[in-house]
Structure formats: C-alpha cells, structure tokens
Amino acid sequence: MSLLYVTTGCVAFFASTMLAIDVGMLTTARSQAQNAADAGALAGAIALALDNFDDRTASGPAVRAAVHAALDNPVFGVPAAVEPADITFPAAPGGEANRVRVSVYRTSARSNPLQTFIASVFGMALADTSAAATAEAAPANAMTCVRPFTIPDRWIENNIPPNDTFDRYDHRGNVIANADVYDPAVSSYDPSGDDKGLRVVLRAGTGNNIAPTFYYSWSMPGGNGEIGADWYEQNITACNTTLIDTASIMTQEPGNMVGPTTSGIDALIAQDPTAYWDEDDGRVVSPLGRSPRVFPVPLYDPDFFQSGKMTGRNATLKVAGWIGFFVEGRSGNEVYGRIMPMLGVIDDGGPAPAPGGAVPRAVRLVE
Numbered sequence: 306m307s308l309l310y311v312t313t314g315c316v317a318f319f320a321s322t323m324l325a326i327d328v329g330m331l332t333t334a335r336s337q338a339q340n341a342a343d344a345g346a347l348a349g350a351i352a353l354a355l356d357n358f359d360d361r362t363a364s365g366p367a368v369r370a371a372v373h374a375a376l377d378n379p380v381f382g383v384p385a386a387v388e389p390a391d392i393t394f395p396a397a398p399g400g401e402a403n404r405v406r407v408s409v410y411r412t413s414a415r416s417n418p419l420q421t422f423i424a425s426v427f428g429m430a431l432a433d434t435s436a437a438a439t440a441e442a443a444p445a446n447a448m449t450c451v452r453p454f455t456i457p458d459r460w461i462e463n464n465i466p467p468n469d470t471f472d473r474y475d476h477r478g479n480v481i482a483n484a485d486v487y488d489p490a491v492s493s494y495d496p497s498g499d500d501k502g503l504r505v506v507l508r509a510g511t512g513n514n515i516a517p518t519f520y521y522s523w524s525m526p527g528g529n530g531e532i533g534a535d536w537y538e539q540n541i542t543a544c545n546t547t548l549i550d551t552a553s554i555m556t557q558e559p560g561n562m563v564g565p566t567t568s569g570i571d572a573l574i575a576q577d578p579t580a581y582w583d584e585d586d587g588r589v590v591s592p593l594g595r596s597p598r599v600f601p602v603p604l605y606d607p608d609f610f611q612s613g614k615m616t617g618r619n620a621t622l623k624v625a626g627w628i629g630f631f632v633e634g635r636s637g638n639e640v641y642g643r644i645m646p647m648l649g650v651i652d653d654g655g656p657a658p659a660p661g662g663a664v665p666r667a668v669r670l671v672e
Contacts, residue, residue, distance in 0.1 A: 330381070331432055334411065334419055337380040338436035341387070341409045343670060345375030346440035349392060349405035354442040354666035355646045358403075358497055363389035371407050380434070386415035397441055404671065408437040439672035445649025445665045446551045448601045448627055450544035453537050454520040454566065455555055456507065458493050458604035458625045461486040471515035471607040478616040487608040489625060494604065496628050496665075497646035502587050504633075507602075507640040509563050513614045515607045522562035523555035523622060534565040541569030542576075549603065550655040555622040563638045570635050573598060582631060582643050589631050589645070598632045601647050601665070627665050 349371030356366035368389050375387040391408045411417050412433035419432045460471050463483045473484040486492075494500050510519035525540045527547040537558060577598050580591035589596050606625040613621050629647030632640060649665030 330421070331419065331434060334381050334434045335436065337378070338385055338409050338411060338434050339438065341375045341378035341380060341385050342407050342436040342438035343440075344378045345371040345387065345392075345407035345409065346405050346438040347668060347670065348374030349407060350403075350440035350442040350668045351648070353403070353405060354648060354668055355497060358442070358666075361394050367394075367405060368392045371405060375407055375409050380409075380411050381419060383411065383417060385409035385411050386417050395439065397443070401444075403443055403666070404439055404441040406437060406439040406672075408435065410435045437672075438670060440668060440670050442666040442668050443651060445651055445667040446655050447548050447650040447652035448603070448647075448665065449546055449548050449650060450600055451525070451547075451549045451603055452600050453525045453540045453545075453558075454507070454522050454562075455603045455605045455622055455624075456518050456520045457515050457607040457610070458487065458489060459517070460607055461488060461492050469516050471611060473608060474612055474615040476615055478612060485607075487606065493626055494628050494644065496644050500628075500644045501646060502582065502584070503644045504641065505630075505644060507630075507642075509566070509638050513611075515611060520602075521605070521622060522558040522566065524558050534560070534562065537562055538565040538569040538572075541566065542572045544597075544600075548650060548652055548655075549624065550652055551624055551626070553624045555603065555605065555624065557622055566640070567635060567638055570632060570640050574632060574634070580631075582633065589643075596631070598642075599645065599647070600630060600632075601627045601649075602630045603627060629665075 349367045352366040352370035356370075361367060371392045372387055372389060376384045379385070387407065387409045393406045394402055395404050395406055396402045397404055411419055412435060413431055419434060421429055421432055457471060463485050464472055465483050471485050471487070473480060473486070475481050505518050507518050507520050510516070510521050522537060524537070525545050525547065527545050577591055577593050577596045580589055580593070580596040580598050582588075583590045589599055591598075603624045604626040605622040609623045610621065627647065627649065629645040630642050631645055632642045634641055647665055649667050651667045651669070
C-alpha cells in the first residue's frame with residue numbers, strides 16, 4: 306500500500322512539475338514568438354510607408370525589414386524560423402493592400418523545436434510553438450510636430466506659355482482658358498516615391514502669389530495664448546504637439562516672419578549640427594537617431610486659396626496634404642533641404658478622411 310501511495314504521489318509530483326516548468330516555458334515561448342511576429346509586422350509596415358510602398362518582392366525593403374526584425378527577437382534564446390515566404394501582404398477590409406503579415410515558427414517542421422524538461426520523462430522531448438501578426442500602413446489624416454509655414458501642393462500646369470504660378474480663376478471667380486488644375490490624386494508630391502530626396506528651396510511668399518515652394522507663415526494653435534513672432538519662432542525650434550488634421554484651416558500670420566523664420570531655422574540646425582542626407586541610402590543620418598531637423602510641412606490647397614482670393618473673400622490656407630522635410634541649411638531667407646516620407650497619425654475624430662494621392666501613412670498593429 307505504501308509503494309502504491311508513493312508511486313501515485315511521484316506521478317502526481319512529476320505531472321505538477323511538468324505543468325509548472327514545461328507549460329510555463331511553452332507559455333513564455335509563445336509570448337516571445339508573438340513579440341517576434343509583432344516586431345516583424347511593424348517593421349515591414351514601416352518599410353512600406355517610408356521606403357517603397359509598391360515593392361513586395363522577397364528582396365524588397367518591406368520583406369527584408371520584416372525578416373530582420375523578427376530574427377532580432379529570439380524565442381528562448383534561439384531565433385524563430387522566418388523566411389521571405391512567411392511574409393504576406395493581405396488586403397485591408399476596404400480593399401487596399403496596405404497590410405503586412407508575418408508568421409514565425411519554432412517547430413519540428415522548421416528544425417528548431419523547443420526542448421522540454423520534465424515532459425521528456427513522459428516521451429515528450431520536443432514541443433512546437435508559432436505566432437503571427439499583422440500590421441498596416443494606413444493612410445493618415447493628421448500630423449503632429451508641424452512647423453508654422455506651408456507651401457502649395459503641386460498642380461497640373463496648363464497655362465500657355467507655362468509659368469510658375471497657379472492660375473485658374475479671373476477676378477470674378479470664373480475659370481479662365483487653359484486654366485491650371487489641382488488634382489491631388491495625380492499631381493501631388495510623392496515623398497516616398499519619385500520625390501524622395503528631391504532638393505527644394507523654401508522661399509518666403511509675397512502678396513497672394515501661388516508659386517512652388519514659396520511658403521506662407523501661419524499662426525499655430527496651442528500654447529497659453531502666445532501669439533506673434535516669439536510664438537512663431539518657438540514652433541520652429543520645438544515640436545508643437547497639437548494634432549493638425551487634413552482640411553484644417555490655417556490662419557495666415559499678418560506680419561513679416563522672415564526674421565523669426567531664419568533665426569528659428571538656425572536654432573533648429575544647432576540642435577543637431579552634424580546630421581546629413583545620405584545619398585546612397587536615401588535617408589537622414591543623425592547621431593540622435595531621429596533628427597529634430599526632420600519635420601512635416603503642410604501643403605495647402607492652391608485651388609481653394611485662389612478661388613477665395615479672386616472672389617473677394619479672405620484668401621484661406623487649407624491643409625491638403627503633407628511632405629516630410631529635412632533642413633540642410635539656410636542662405637539668407639531661403640531654407641533648403643530634402644523632401645522625405647514621414648509617418649502620420651490617424652485621427653478617428655478628425656473632420657476629414659485621408660486625402661487622395663500620395664499621403665503619409667500611420668503604422669499600427671491590427672492583429
């Protein structure tokens with residue numbers, strides 16, 4: 306009877322030990338596998354948004370980033386098995402192919418199963434675990450850390466002969482012959498495509514002229530009632546965390562802000578003086594990792610602006626889209642730098658959905 310009780314007790318002891326050790330190990334491994342899958346999916350979606358949204362090949366940036374990120378997150382000290390074929394690009398519920406799905410494995414089929422401890426006594430020397438995650442690079446409809454100047458979005462130039470200004474309406478608000486056309490779906494900037502790394506010079510706009518890269522200063526919200534040149538310059542040198550939505554109205558600064566712009570840009574460059582644009586990699590290199598000299602610039606709707614100007618009401622600046630901008634330097638009142646992609650924000654309570662055409666994207670896990 307004693308032997309029976311001892312044997313039964315040993316079996317129960319081993320079973321409880323297996324639960325405590327091996328099941329705990331499997332639970333931890335499953336969590337670590339999920340971390341690896343999450344990291345891979347987010348890295349792949351970021352690469353879609355910032356590097357190349359259309360390249361989904363095995364050697365493309367999205368697949369390579371997803372694989373590397375997943376491998377950098379080991380499962381019980383061993384990298385999970387993840388190959389280019391384990392990276393897929395399912396469509397979102399709305400039909401846009403903007404998602405990245407990553408599957409990772411520590412299984413016998415991939416020749417990297419987990420080794421059990423106590424369970425091996427019962428003939429279960431190996432155990433499998435796997436995980437999957439999906440992230441999306443969805444169109445963004447808002448930005449933060451926006452600077453207080455704006456340039457016109459691109460348009461289709463139809464004037465004969467072509468000129469450097471947007472011309473669509475006469476003084477009565479009627480569409481002129483050979484009118485320029487603004488259609489963001491076909492003419493907008495493409496910071497993650499052909500326009501990535503494009504060098505542009507921002508110049509202070511004068512009067513009501515609408516010309517490429519000529520900026521208007523605008524009064525940003527937030528703060529504690531600050532207005533004028535000091536508040537304007539502060540918003541250049543530091544991040545204003547106010548969320549600016551697409552279709553937001555920007556109130557133009559009434560005064561000449563050339564002085565505050567130049568001093569603010571100089572102070573901004575001084576925060577990260579050694580940052581530079583790497584032509585080979587197409588990115589900003591900074592000892593800070595994320596350089597403060599990179600920020601979003603709002604693009605205003607040139608059609609909306611001119612239609613207001615020509616019909617007698619106050620010309621209004623309305624956000625139509627965004628570009629990322631890396632400040633390379635300044636010469637006089639001209640600021641020069643590079644166009645680059647930036648991640649945006651999805652404001653579910655915002656007044657407008659993401660615009661058409663090339664837009665910033667917000668990255669988030671969805672599964």
